[in-house]
Amino acid sequence: MVQTWTKRWKFELTRKAYGETLVALGHENPRVVVLDADLSQSTLTKFFAKEFPDRFFEMGIAEQDMVGTAAGLALEGFIPYLSSYAIFITGRAFDQCRQDVDYMNTNVKLAAAHGGISVGKDGPTHQSMEDLACMCACTNMTVLVPADYHETIKAVRWAADYEGPVYFRLGREKVPMVTAENTPFERGKGHIFIDGDDGTIFACGLMLSMAVEAREMLEEEHGLKPRVVNMPFLKPIDEDMIVRCAKENGPIVTAEEHQIYGGFGSIIARVVVENHPVPMRIVGIPNMYLGSGEPYDLLEIAGLTSRNIANKMLEVLK
Amino acid sequence: MATGTANLSTDELNEMARTIRRDVIMQTYAAKSGHPGGPLSAADYITALYFNYARVDPKDPDVEPRDWFIISNGHCSALNYALLARRGFFPPGYLLTFRSTGSGLEGHPNRLKTPGVDISAGSLGHGLSIAHGIALGSRMKKLDQRIYVNLGDGELQEGSCWEAIMAAAHYKSDNILAMVDYNDVQIDGRMHEVMNLRPLDAKFATFGWKVFEGDGHDMDEILRLLDDAHDAMGKGQPVVVLFHTKMMKGVKSYEDDHLWHGKPLATDELCQQALKELGYDETPQQAVESYGDIETARGEYHKLMGWNIPMHRPHPPE
Numbered sequence: 001m002v003q004t005w006t007k008r009w010k011f012e013l014t015r016k017a018y019g020e021t022l023v024a025l026g027h028e029n030p031r032v033v034v035l036d037a038d039l040s041q042s043t044l045t046k047f048f049a050k051e052f053p054d055r056f057f058e059m060g061i062a063e064q065d066m067v068g069t070a071a072g073l074a075l076e077g078f079i080p081y082l083s084s085y086a087i088f089i090t091g092r093a094f095d096q097c098r099q100d101v102d103y104m105n106t107n108v109k110l111a112a113a114h115g116g117i118s119v120g121k122d123g124p125t126h127q128s129m130e131d132l133a134c135m136c137a138c139t140n141m142t143v144l145v146p147a148d149y150h151e152t153i154k155a156v157r158w159a160a161d162y163e164g165p166v167y168f169r170l171g172r173e174k175v176p177m178v179t180a181e182n183t184p185f186e187r188g189k190g191h192i193f194i195d196g197d198d199g200t201i202f203a204c205g206l207m208l209s210m211a212v213e214a215r216e217m218l219e220e221e222h223g224l225k226p227r228v229v230n231m232p233f234l235k236p237i238d239e240d241m242i243v244r245c246a247k248e249n250g251p252i253v254t255a256e257e258h259q260i261y262g263g264f265g266s267i268i269a270r271v272v273v274e275n276h277p278v279p280m281r282i283v284g285i286p287n288m289y290l291g292s293g294e295p296y297d298l299l300e301i302a303g304l305t306s307r308n309i310a311n312k313m314l315e316v317l318k
Numbered sequence: 319m320a321t322g323t324a325n326l327s328t329d330e331l332n333e334m335a336r337t338i339r340r341d342v343i344m345q346t347y348a349a350k351s352g353h354p355g356g357p358l359s360a361a362d363y364i365t366a367l368y369f370n371y372a373r374v375d376p377k378d379p380d381v382e383p384r385d386w387f388i389i390s391n392g393h394c395s396a397l398n399y400a401l402l403a404r405r406g407f408f409p410p411g412y413l414l415t416f417r418s419t420g421s422g423l424e425g426h427p428n429r430l431k432t433p434g435v436d437i438s439a440g441s442l443g444h445g446l447s448i449a450h451g452i453a454l455g456s457r458m459k460k461l462d463q464r465i466y467v468n469l470g471d472g473e474l475q476e477g478s479c480w481e482a483i484m485a486a487a488h489y490k491s492d493n494i495l496a497m498v499d500y501n502d503v504q505i506d507g508r509m510h511e512v513m514n515l516r517p518l519d520a521k522f523a524t525f526g527w528k529v530f531e532g533d534g535h536d537m538d539e540i541l542r543l544l545d546d547a548h549d550a551m552g553k554g555q556p557v558v559v560l561f562h563t564k565m566m567k568g569v570k571s572y573e574d575d576h577l578w579h580g581k582p583l584a585t586d587e588l589c590q591q592a593l594k595e596l597g598y599d600e601t602p603q604q605a606v607e608s609y610g611d612i613e614t615a616r617g618e619y620h621k622l623m624g625w626n627i628p629m630h631r632p633h634p635p636e
Contacts, residue, residue, distance in 0.1 A: 033458075057454065060488075065447045065481035072451020075437070076459065080451075095441055096478075100448055104429055104438040 009176035009209065015113050017152035018170055019044025022081060025160050026052050032160060033073055035059055035082040037066045042172075043083035043113040063088045067096035067108070074106040079160055085119075086112035086128035086169055094134060101165045102138040108166075109159045110135075115145070115169035116257035117285065118206065118299060123292035129285050133262030135167040136235045142187065143235040145169045145205040145256075145264075148177045151232055154185040162187065169205065171257075173295045176209040179230070188236040196225035199317050200245040200252050201309060204231050204264055207255035207283070213306035218313060226253075226313055234264055239271050246276040251316035253281045255309050257299070260284040281312035321384050324369040324405065328537050334404065335365040335537075339568045339596055341400035341413055344605055346582035347589040349417035352425065355578035356470060357397030359501040359563035363540045367466060367497070368401050371544060376406035379433045383461040386436050386452050390445020391470035391499070392426040393580070398435060399423050407434035408622055411615030414606065422619060433622060443476025445469065446496065450482050453491045464551065467496045472504030475513050480525070486556040487526030494556040495547055496527075500534070501563040503576045518560055527558050534561030569595045 025032045026048055035057045040046040049056040057073075059066040063084050070080040082089075089112050090097060101108045112131060119127045135143045142164060146152040152170060159166045184191050193208065194215055203211035211228045218224040227249055231238060246252060252272060254265035265282030272280060283303060290298040299305065326334060338361050346352040372385045389398045396416060403410040415421035422431040426440030437448050449467040456463045473479065486494055500518065502509045510516055522529045528550045533539045543559050550557045565579065566572040569592045583589040589602040598605065609615075620626075 054458070057489075059485060062481040062485065064443075064478045065450075065485055068444050068447025068478070068482065069451035069454070069485065072448040072453070073455045074451070075448070076452050076455025078455050078458075096444060096447070099438070099441045100444055 009178060011174035012149040012177055013174050014146060014149060014152040014170040015042070015044045015172070017149045018111060018113075018156055019047040021153050021156040022048040023051050025157065026055065029079065029160055031077065031079045033057065033078045033080050035066050035070050035080055037061055037063050037084045037088070039084055039113070043111070045083050063093040064096050067093045067110075068100050070108045071096070071100035071104060071106040074108050079107060079109065081109040081111050081159070083111045083113050085126055086115040086131040087126060090128065090131040090134045097135070098138055102140050105140050105164065107163055110165070110167040111156075111170065112167060113170045114172045116171055116205070117290045117302060118257060118295040119172045120295035120298060121292050124289040127290065129259045130262075131169065132234060132256070132258045132264060133266070136267060137262070138165075140165050141235060142166045142233070144232045145234065146232050147179055147205060147208040147230055148175055150177060150179045150181055150183065151185065155232065158185065158187065171206060175206040178209045178212060185232065188233050188238055190229045190231040190233070190238040190241040192227060193230045194228040196227040197249050198224040199226040199313055200229055200249045201226050201255065201313065202229050202231050202242070202252065202264070202268055203255040204234065205257055207257060207304065210304070210306040210309055211255055214309035214313065217306060217310045222314070224313070224317065231264070234267060237267050237271065239275070242268055242271045243275045246272050246278045251279045251313070253283060253309055253312045253316060255283040255304070257304055258284055260286055279316040281316055283309050283312055321373050321375040321381055323371060323373055326369050328541065331366050331369060332537050334369060335361045336568070336596060338365055338397065338400040338404060340593065340598060340605070341403065341410070342396040343583050343589060343592045343596070344609070345396040345399065345413050345416035347584065347602055348414040348606065350582055350584040351417050352396055352582045353393040353580045354396065354583060355503070355565040355580070356391060356394040356499060356501075357400070358567050358569065359534070359565045360394060360397060360468060360499040360561075361568070362537060363497060363534045363544070363561045363563075364397060364401065364468060366537065366540045367544060368405065370541070371548065372466060374405070374434070376434065379407060383463045385464045385466060386449070388436050388439070388445045388449045388465070388467045389427065390439055390449070390467055391442060391473045392439030394468070394470075395423070395425060395427045398427050399432070402432065402434040405434070408432075409615040409618050411610040411612055412619045414609050414612055415616060422623060431623070442470070442473040443478040446479055446482035446486070449494060450486045450489070450491055453486070453494050454489065456493060457491070463493065465494045467494065469496060469498050471498055471500045471502060471509050471515065471518070472512075474498070474515055474518070483522065483525045483527065490554045491556050492552050492554050495551060496556065496558040498558060498560045499563055500560045501565045503565040503574065503579065505576065505579050507576050522558050526555060528553070528555045529558055529560065531560040532562065534563035535567055571595060
């Protein structure tokens with residue numbers, strides 16, 4: 001069974017937005033440099049490499065060295081964007097991310113490609129389900145998961161103007177272009193994507209499109225109108241938005257392409273419980289490895305579907 | 319004071335190294351904590367390098383251009399701090415706040431809290447990658463800067479070091495001069511018995527580095543090696559000098575014993591013995607007093623760092 005998204009959206013790669021925006025930034029800002037670890041064909045830093053060969057550093061299959069080297073470049077005043085798959089940056093190179101980037105507070109942009117299980121056929125060794133938990137636990141890190149192509153462009157550009165460590169997560173597959181060029185985007189702020197008062201669905205990344213569909217299902221089938229909030233920034237999290245929604249609308253469902261342990265939902269739950277407890281459900285990967293397969297099959301097996309979000313909202317609204 | 323070197327004579331360098339050894343011992347005595355072994359084995363060659371070769375400005379640590387000085391084996395922080403104090407970055411009286419609550423002189427160097435500390439080191443195996451990033455940046459900016467990195471021999475067991483060694487040769491980063499404190503000792507015993515890395519010279523050479531090797535305690539030989547190493551810079555290969563040293567050198571009773579890697583000279587007996595063998599006829603109390611009023615030094619340091627916080631009273635002794 002393959003989940004089908006409604007056909008009205010165009011689909012595009014977030015990593016394409018990343019690769020293209022890097023080139024544009026490269027022209028505008030001489031401080032921008034890029035590093036990769038033998039994955040530039042997939043992360044699409046190859047566009048920057050072609051345009052600015054003297055500012056592109058191929059580090060080979062050596063992610064720890066890549067992160068440390070980026071920290072050094074940042075100390076010399078450059079703005080380094082580095083890429084590999086999310087699992088390798090935050091897994092293998094976690095010590096460097098934590099010590100050289102976060103603790104030393106260097107201006108490094110960790111552009112983690114292929115986040116989540118929608119990586120698909122490569123299987124679990126390449127599917128990061130834990131990266132958001134790792135990065136959000138880092139003190140100085142700003143962590144974001146842009147929803148789509150448009151939001152990724154904004155994220156990449158914003159990172160260049162922000163002084164400090166940044167982690168942003170991109171996917172492998174084409175995802176629906178849900179947001180628009182003029183959709184608001186601000187550090188530490190969520191955005192009410194569709195308003196409503198029957199509970200709130202918070203989503204990040206590709207789950208935003210599923211949250212929008214869940215809302216449509218609930219409206220059509222039950223006359224319910226949950227508010228849909230896009231939260232691209234996981235850290236700093238928009239506490240005001242969360243508390244406001246809990247107070248105004250009651251029950252909350254969160255949706256992320258990540259483990260239920262320590263991720264998006266877990267972060268929101270802390271804010272809810274401390275300020276204004278309401279019934280909650282966390283839609284995320286339920287502590288399992290998903291194997292190899294079609295991306296959308298894996299998402300469905302893990303319960304990362306519009307239908308599941310809708311069902312969870314019905315549960316908490318009762 | 320402008321950027322430059324201190325230009326000491328051989329005798330002056332030997333005397334400075336002796337002073338620095340005393341500073342290391344007194345820091346660990348005051349803190350009842352810390353690592354004296356590595357600092358004492360590296361003291362001679364590092365003093366020579368830092369006073370006679372490194373072009374720095376103690377009044378303007380971040381000036382550009384300057385030489386970078388990275389102690390990758392961060393547990394040798396007492397050495398790092400002693401060098402900085404004696405070179406004029408901050409008052410030597412502050413040294414006795416080493417590792418105490420609220421002190422800028424943390425157990426492992428913190429770039430954000432101590433002027434003259436170039437990287438926050440501590441987790442072994444990171445410094446060379448960061449140094450390489452600085453070297454690449456330096457070259458892109460066409461700056462006349464040398465990047466000095468000190469590595470422990472045990473530290474070279476960390477695979478991440480070899481990623482950086484591989485990368486620096488690949489990128490022909492010939493503005494890097496690495497030094498290895500080759501004392502063949504680590505926490506669990508002799509390095510070649512714990513996890514053998516010999517032959518180190520051959521390993522560096524096959525990785526593409528220019529290698530020099532010699533005695534790390536004879537000041538004339540140290541200067542000769544450093545002169546040769548500097549002449550070899552800028553010729554398409556990074557350079558390394560393997561200095562043969564003895565842990566705890568300068569204190570004959572404790573020399574070459576792996577137990578001194580991380581054992582502070584915490585008691586009056588240990589401290590006095592060490593001072594005596596270094597040639598200082600004083601009690602630990604007299605030595606402490608010779609550093610002057612710590613609170614005055616603390617006030618000066620806080621002013622230097624722009625810290626507007628009330629001076630922290632040290633934890634009263636039991």
